[in-house]
Amino acid sequence: MTTLPTLQAVRTTPEGLLWEPGERWVRGRKGDITVVDSRRPVLVWEPGVPVPLYAFPRADVREDLLRPAKNPPTGTHTGSRIFYDLDIDGELLANAAWTFPAADLADHIAFEWFRRSGKGLDHWYEEEEEIFIHPRDPHKRVDAIPSSRHVQVSIAGTVVADTHRPVLLFETGLPTRYYVPREDVRLDLLEATDHHTGCPYKGTAGYWSWRGEADVPPNLVWSYPDPLPAVGPIKGLLAFYNEEVDITVDGERLERPVTPFSRKPAPAT
Known part of the structure; x- marks a missing residue:
């Protein structure tokens, strides 16, 4: 036995x-x-x-x-x-x-x-x-799952991203993050910054800021150009802080969550 x-x-x-x-x-x-x-x-x-x-x-x-x-x-x-x-x-x-x-x-x-x-x-x-950064928590799970949901992201009333092929990242204790293909993002409205962060679950992220005059913090958009294998589907896709932008999923506008990342985005999630 x-x-x-x-x-x-x-x-x-x-x-x-x-x-x-x-x-x-x-x-x-x-x-x-x-x-x-x-x-x-x-x-x-x-x-x-x-x-x-x-x-x-x-x-x-x-x-x-x-x-x-x-x-x-x-x-x-x-x-x-x-x-x-x-x-x-x-x-x-x-x-x-x-x-x-x-x-x-x-x-x-x-x-x-x-x-x-x-x-x-x-x-x-x-x-x-x-x-990197800290040990991975054995009681925490991170899943990156391709989806066909219709996701729109708006900043100050302007649609910045619109896709039917997002990757949804589910991470224990954090709101769902919606990763959008670059082709479905208005990159002309964003400006790359020299800000980078590391995550033990996903890798190293680069950032963009909003070019407009809206009251949003810098570095509210990020991407993992070379993510860790466990979250490979998010490679090169862009995500936005739910806390600071308006996200609509399948026609339903999501409430902005309140998290440690509210107002002062820090490590990418």
């Missing part, structure tokens, strides 16, 4: 942290130096932070590269107990690592990710795939 593996339950600490054991082989590097190499990572969710981070057993960390922080911050990472500076060939990276106060995680060390916070380790791998 085949015995099914027991699923790991998410656990809670008195400090409000959520965590669960992971089974992926994770490595973190600074340049060519491997600082973390672990087959026993722990996923940690801090209170009020929607994305997880990794913490690692001390035995899987190059502790010889860590120094007690010269100027440890306060009030960050859920009252972290100890901060470390990372010494890479004489270059000291301030507060690049820390431990949590939770007893469950006392023997684990977490690290900053450069592409998320601007400091810390700059290359991360799960198995042989490089990942």
Whole structure:
């Protein structure tokens, strides 16, 4: 008889942290130096932070590269107990690592990710795939599904996109995003910017802003020219922040959702 593996339950600490054991082989590097190499990572969710981070057993960390922080911050990472500076060939990276106060995680060390916070380790791998910004949440799903719905996008009363061949992107916890082929978008009404963001589920996005005088924020249109394989159908298509434009689907105008991206669009979704 085949015995099914027991699923790991998410656990809670008195400090409000959520965590669960992971089974992926994770490595973190600074340049060519491997600082973390672990087959026993722990996923940690801090209170009020929607994305997880990794913490690692001390035995899987190059502790010889860590120094007690010269100027440890306060009030960050859920009252972290100890901060470390990372010494890479004489270059000291301030507060690049820390431990949590939770007893469950006392023997684990977490690290900053450069592409998320601007400091810390700059290359991360799960198995042989490089990942960016933060670990992918095992409880989150992202599906890119081609559709034949009639989608129209308007800005200040002007129709900017009109298509019957969108790709709908469904992502846990966020409104549906409607990706539109370039041929069905009024690109003459948009202006490319030098803004880029990274997403661990989709890849790196480039942006456009509205050329007109309407009261809309910059960088409200984005596209993934080379998305990750899991969301390949959105390659080269353009999406708009539902929070800031008017979207009509099959004749029904959608309400503008209120999300963390409202008014100040940030990472692409």
